[in-house]
Amino acid sequence: MYIDLKKLVNKIVNNGVNIQIENRNLPGWNDYDFPKQHVEILNFHNKADNDLWDGLILGYNNSSFDYETIYRTKSIIGIILIEDGNHKLIFKIPYKRGFNKNLFKKEIKKFINNYRKKWGLKTKFLNLNKLMLYLNY
Secondary structure (H helix, E strand, C coil), rough: CCCHHHHHHCCCCCCCEEEEEECCCCCCCCCCCCCCEEEEEEEECCCCCCCCEEEECCECCCCCCCCCEEEEEECEEEEEECCCCCCCEEECCCCCCEEEEHHHHHHHHHHHHHHHHCCCCCCEEEEHHCCCCCHHC
16 A cells, blocks of 8 residues: 555554564665665555655664564654655664664664765655654644
């Protein structure tokens, strides 16, 4: 099902969504130096790329996530807006220990730099408060 960003964020915050750790260790795929931290939001497609909405799990000291693992979460931290609409929602995992704010900030910058180098697209991180303002909540 295609869903726009505003409706998706509303669904995440109010009901939660299932996210699945994505295996990006495949020929032609990019992990941007974050091999096990990419997720797809199950059942919700983004018109920008005709694929499931993308997300990331960043900022964990122990990022030993297993491919294909599914988590249910309402814990959205923010978004990396990308000019072509293929945005990346940023999540925390409920009950997972080891989240570190300083590491999170470092990893956001690294991901954005790596993504820009690869695609040359404008990107910008918005925390949850700024995302809500951006969406006119």
